[in-house]
Amino acid sequence: xxxxxxxxxxxxxxxxxxxxxxxxxxxxxxxxxxxxxxxxxxxxxxxxxxxxxxxxxxxxxxxxxxxxxxxxxxxxxxxxxxxxxxxxxxxxxxxxxxxxxxxxxxxxxxxxxxxxxxxxxxxxxxxxxxxxxxxxxxxxxxxxxxxxxxxxxxxxxxxxxxxxxxxxxxxxxxxxxxxxxxxxxxxxxxxxxxxxxxxxxxxxxxxxxxxxxxxxxxxxxxxxxxxxxxxxxxxxxxxxxxxxxxxxxxxxxxxxxxxxxxxxxxxxxxxxxxxxxxxxxxxxxxxxxxxxxxxxxxxxxxxxx
Amino acid sequence: xxxxxxxxxxxxxxxxxxxxxxxxxxxxxxxxxxxxxxxxxxxxxxxxxxxxxxxxxxxxxxxxxxxxxxxxxxxxxxxxxxxxxxxxxxxxxxxxxxxxxxxxxxxxxxxxxxxxxxxxxxxxxxxxxxxxxxxxxxxxxxxxxxxxxxxxxxxxxxxxxxxxxxxxxxxxxxxxxxxxxxxxxxxxxxxxxxxxxxxxxxxxxxxxxxxxxxxxxxxxxxxxxxxxxxxxxxxxxxxxxxxxxxxxxxxxxxxxxxxxxxxxxxxxxxxxxxxxxxxxxxxxxxxxxxxxxxxxxxxxxxxxxxxxxxxxxxxxxxxxxxxxxxxxxxxxxxxxxx
Amino acid sequence: xxxxxxxxxxxxxxxxxxxxxxxxxxxxxxxxxxxxxxxxxxxxxxxxxxxxxxxxxxxxxxxxxxxxxxxxxxxxxxxxxxxxxxxxxxxxxxxxxxxxxxxxxxxxxxxxxxxxxxxxxxxxxxxxxxxxxxxxxxxxxxxxxxxxxxxxxxxxxxxxxxxxxxxxxxxxxxxxxxxxxxxxxxxxxxxxxxxxxxxxxxxxxxxxxxxxxxxxxxxxxxxxxxxxxxxxxxxxxxxxxxxxxxxxxxxxxxxxxxxxxxxxxxxxxxxxxxxxxxxxxxxxxxxxxxxxxxxxxxxxxxxxxxxxxxxxxxxxxxxxxxxxxxxxxxxxxxxxxxxxxxxxxxxx
Numbered sequence: 001x002x003x004x005x006x007x008x009x010x011x012x013x014x015x016x017x018x019x020x021x022x023x024x025x026x027x028x029x030x031x032x033x034x035x036x037x038x039x040x041x042x043x044x045x046x047x048x049x050x051x052x053x054x055x056x057x058x059x060x061x062x063x064x065x066x067x068x069x070x071x072x073x074x075x076x077x078x079x080x081x082x083x084x085x086x087x088x089x090x091x092x093x094x095x096x097x098x099x100x101x102x103x104x105x106x107x108x109x110x111x112x113x114x115x116x117x118x119x120x121x122x123x124x125x126x127x128x129x130x131x132x133x134x135x136x137x138x139x140x141x142x143x144x145x146x147x148x149x150x151x152x153x154x155x156x157x158x159x160x161x162x163x164x165x166x167x168x169x170x171x172x173x174x175x176x177x178x179x180x181x182x183x184x185x186x187x188x189x190x191x192x193x194x195x196x197x198x199x200x201x202x203x204x205x206x207x208x209x210x211x212x213x214x215x216x217x218x219x220x221x222x223x224x225x226x227x228x229x230x231x232x233x234x235x236x237x238x239x240x241x242x243x244x245x246x247x248x249x250x251x252x253x254x255x256x257x258x259x260x261x262x263x264x265x266x267x268x269x270x271x272x273x274x275x276x277x278x279x280x281x282x283x284x285x286x287x288x289x290x291x292x293x294x295x296x297x298x299x300x301x302x303x304x305x
Numbered sequence: 306x307x308x309x310x311x312x313x314x315x316x317x318x319x320x321x322x323x324x325x326x327x328x329x330x331x332x333x334x335x336x337x338x339x340x341x342x343x344x345x346x347x348x349x350x351x352x353x354x355x356x357x358x359x360x361x362x363x364x365x366x367x368x369x370x371x372x373x374x375x376x377x378x379x380x381x382x383x384x385x386x387x388x389x390x391x392x393x394x395x396x397x398x399x400x401x402x403x404x405x406x407x408x409x410x411x412x413x414x415x416x417x418x419x420x421x422x423x424x425x426x427x428x429x430x431x432x433x434x435x436x437x438x439x440x441x442x443x444x445x446x447x448x449x450x451x452x453x454x455x456x457x458x459x460x461x462x463x464x465x466x467x468x469x470x471x472x473x474x475x476x477x478x479x480x481x482x483x484x485x486x487x488x489x490x491x492x493x494x495x496x497x498x499x500x501x502x503x504x505x506x507x508x509x510x511x512x513x514x515x516x517x518x519x520x521x522x523x524x525x526x527x528x529x530x531x532x533x534x535x536x537x538x539x540x541x542x543x544x545x546x547x548x549x550x551x552x553x554x555x556x557x558x559x560x561x562x563x564x565x566x567x568x569x570x571x572x573x574x575x576x577x578x579x580x581x582x583x584x585x586x587x588x589x590x591x592x593x594x595x596x597x598x599x600x601x602x603x604x605x606x607x608x609x610x611x612x613x614x615x616x617x618x619x620x621x622x623x624x625x626x627x628x629x630x631x632x633x634x635x636x637x638x639x640x641x642x643x
Numbered sequence: 644x645x646x647x648x649x650x651x652x653x654x655x656x657x658x659x660x661x662x663x664x665x666x667x668x669x670x671x672x673x674x675x676x677x678x679x680x681x682x683x684x685x686x687x688x689x690x691x692x693x694x695x696x697x698x699x700x701x702x703x704x705x706x707x708x709x710x711x712x713x714x715x716x717x718x719x720x721x722x723x724x725x726x727x728x729x730x731x732x733x734x735x736x737x738x739x740x741x742x743x744x745x746x747x748x749x750x751x752x753x754x755x756x757x758x759x760x761x762x763x764x765x766x767x768x769x770x771x772x773x774x775x776x777x778x779x780x781x782x783x784x785x786x787x788x789x790x791x792x793x794x795x796x797x798x799x800x801x802x803x804x805x806x807x808x809x810x811x812x813x814x815x816x817x818x819x820x821x822x823x824x825x826x827x828x829x830x831x832x833x834x835x836x837x838x839x840x841x842x843x844x845x846x847x848x849x850x851x852x853x854x855x856x857x858x859x860x861x862x863x864x865x866x867x868x869x870x871x872x873x874x875x876x877x878x879x880x881x882x883x884x885x886x887x888x889x890x891x892x893x894x895x896x897x898x899x900x901x902x903x904x905x906x907x908x909x910x911x912x913x914x915x916x917x918x919x920x921x922x923x924x925x926x927x928x929x930x931x932x933x934x935x936x937x938x939x940x941x942x943x944x945x946x947x948x949x950x951x952x953x954x955x956x957x958x959x960x961x962x963x964x965x966x967x968x969x970x971x972x973x974x975x976x977x978x979x980x981x982x983x984x985x986x987x988x989x990x991x
Contacts, residue, residue: 011808016814022821026828136979140972142923142932144943144965148950150958193308202412208368211399215513220426224417243819246931251950262931265827273827277820284817301416302461600663609659633660 075275116191137187420458694980788867
């Protein structure tokens with residue numbers, strides 16, 4: 001187990017390093033550099049700026065400096081938002097995204113798993129068909145479609161919910177629905193199929209033969225096995241929530257990190273792009289490691305590997 | 306019956322008919338099946354896969370799988386009329402008065418719970434024992450089925466045990482509440498040959514010790530020969546021959562039974578003598594023939610066999626067949642077999 | 644205690660007890676006809692109504708996006724003067740005059756956008772782009788993924804180990820971040836490339852679209868590679884392949900007969916399900932403004948453009964939004980149907 005964790009963490013560190021490296025060199029591939037779009041900068045001013053940000057040094061040296069700083073949590077200063085470090089931007093924006101994303105993940109799990117189970121247990125009945133249809137349609141709708149449709153009906157037409165910002169609980173409703181929609185549908189499908197699989201297993205027959213009631217055999221014997229694939233999906237789900245947050249935060253103008261990332265791309269704020277990429281990648285990779293370790297704990301079979 | 310009144314009838318299945326209603330059509334899995342079993346007796350049900358052996362046993366526990374439906378017949382077990390009982394009443398019997406061990410011990414135990422948890426579960430369910438007592442009982446049971454270091458094993462997960470060990474655990478679970486009847490559904494098929502013998506020996510030992518009856522479902526005639534007092538030979542959802550082990554092995558009457566016995570390898574066969582297989586393939590249960598299901602493979606097949614279901618021919622107390630040939634011989638020879 | 648009930652229930656003739664002939668016995672055995680894997684799968688697929696409807700929907704959408712535009716009276720970049728922001732089936736004043744003068748004017752079925760471009764043709768072109776991206780990206784993924792996966796599985800040993808570690812790393816990289824990053828970073832180099840002779844086509848397709856393909860080629864094949872590898876490995880070690888080898892069957896025949904027939908079902912299914920996921924990603928990027936170049940429309944960019952006028956012209960959003968969902972849904976359902984029909988291992 002310890003060996004596994006060590007291996008998993010090692011892989012995670014390599015992954016983060018790869019991401020950081022790719023990010024760094026990609027950003028330096030962009031011709032003209034970060035200050036090209038600035039209006040009429042004199043060569044002297046340009047040189048001064050480059051010296052200030054260390055851009056006059058050889059690329060490899062810049063790379064080493066950047067990595068060492070990044071390890072210490074220093075991603076440099078924002079190029080466009082003067083006087084703010086990238087880290088301070090992340091610190092103010094990330095909690096907002098984390099809250100919306102966290103609620104969405106919880107909603108998706110709390111809705112998806114029970115509904116998927118119900119569909120599997122009531123296989124072939126109306127409720128199963130209904131849940132399956134909803135889930136199949138659910139995974140076909142991109143988040144931006146849900147966002148805009150929600151905004152049009154509940155925000156613009158019915159004026160039930162606020163469309164901008166994130167100041168009251170009501171503001172959370174639409175972004176959370178938009179973000180949780182796809183994962184919920186996906187988890188429903190996943191749970192349904194894995195539950196069906198588990199219900200057909202020999203140990204479920206054993207449970208019945210022992211005289212256990214349906215409720216006990218499902219809650220004790222089936223659920224824990226059926227939930228294993230869902231755990232493996234939590235990692236991809238976090239990644240999805242993240243990409244969804246780009247769209248959702250842009251549409252609902254939520255001051256989160258996803259919106260910031262897209263914004264920094266539009267405004268070519270290189271240090272922010274690099275910083276947020278590495279930060280978000282680290283976040284996802286770390287979450288994946290945690291999920292993997294949790295998986296090992298829930299499923300005793302894998303311990304030996 | 307030699308022992309007279311002091312032996313109680315434990316199982317009495319009469320004219321059971323059971324079908325699976327699959328999308329492709331009705332599969333008549335059991336067609337007029339009758340079985341009787343006294344307390345402490347061992348019955349072997351032999352037959353090819355799909356002949357209905359397991360279905361018979363499962364229906365006795367009310368465990369018929371989804372598209373299956375009991376159409377007709379009465380099933381008595383230990384004073385309960387199974388076909389009239391609710392699921393809730395059935396649950397009190399299962400694992401308590403009647404237990405089952407399955408073919409594949411690899412998949413029959415839940416992989417995410419410890420052995421101890423799975424044994425104690427059934428004890429806690431059917432007795433008033435507290436958790437601690439259940440734990441003690443589980444330890445006792447593991448010792449009973451010949452597993453050493455029970456305390457350690459109880460904490461282990463199924464994947465940490467070998468196949469034979471797991472089957473022993475399954476037996477421990479089945480015996481936890483000292484059932485009157487143990488159904489063993491091909492308990493040794495998935496195991497190594499050396500382990501097979503150990504498990505069978507264990508079952509016989511436990512039977513002597515606890516005095517339960519056993520229904521042994523198998524396609525291995527060797528297994529039934531060594532263990533069973535009564536044997537039912539099934540083919541395509543029917544019991545084609547029923548009798549004592551002696552009847553079946555030394556005086557087989559039905560062509561299928563004869564074929565089965567011819568196909569067993571024997572030590573006393575002469576060199577170069579070939580085993581005789583039963584030609585042909587089992588019937589398609591979706592489109593069963595009108596007459597005797599074995600007719601297409603039968604060497605002695607007669608015209609009537611293709612048209613009509615054969616009736617029961619009795620050869621004494623507990624030996625009967627369903628075969629036109631036997632019927633013909635009996636009609637011709639009068640009471641020759643009586 | 645003898646019961647002999649039949650003798651009075653049935654009329655028995657002595658000849659009933661004559662031996663039956665082989666033919667008579669044969670006639671009893673009703674064998675289900677044996678069908679080949681493909682025939683069987685195909686039959687299951689045709690029986691699957693949902694999958695058939697999906698195929699029809701996909702075909703209709705393909706006809707509208709690839710064939711209809713070539714003889715459609717409007718072009719996707721043509722800005723009709725005075726025809727800005729027309730509602731569906733509405734005509735501009737000029738067109739009304741023309742109609743009054745007896746000319747035939749093709750209606751703007753979905754209206755026009757704010758630049759006066761016919762929206763129906765833009766939606767059709769948008770679907771074309773989305774479908775093309777889905778199909779081409781999937782082809783790229785299929786080729787790279789299956790080549791990589793089978794090489795890893797075939798060589799095994801440390802080659803496999805190294806190759807799969809690389810896959811592991813790419814797998815854990817949050818792809819969406821890198822896609823966004825790459826399509827941003829690749830924009831300029833590709834733009835530079837367009838000025839070179841022979842690369843002019845890049846501009847028409849759009850640098851972003853090319854970078855989307857590059858991203859797919861770089862990152863998205865890992866899932867496919869893993870799947871192919873595990874399939875090949877499983878088959879390599881399966882007993883029937885060992886059996887075939889033991890019987891002296893040649894490598895070529897083993898690959899053709901066992902590996903392909905067993906692998907291809909899974910491969911078809913995975914590929915079909917990859918298409919909607921590629922379309923999904925493209926629309927997402929286009930929506931964020933990182934997709935196709937203007938004036939080329941894609942369903943994602945059409946939806947994105949429509950957001951500003953959501954209040955007054957909601958249909959400009961709903962049409963591409965509904966279409967993209969429909970396309971993805973149809974491909975998903977088709978993939979499910981194919982899986983049920985051709986992938987015996989996944990069949991429930």
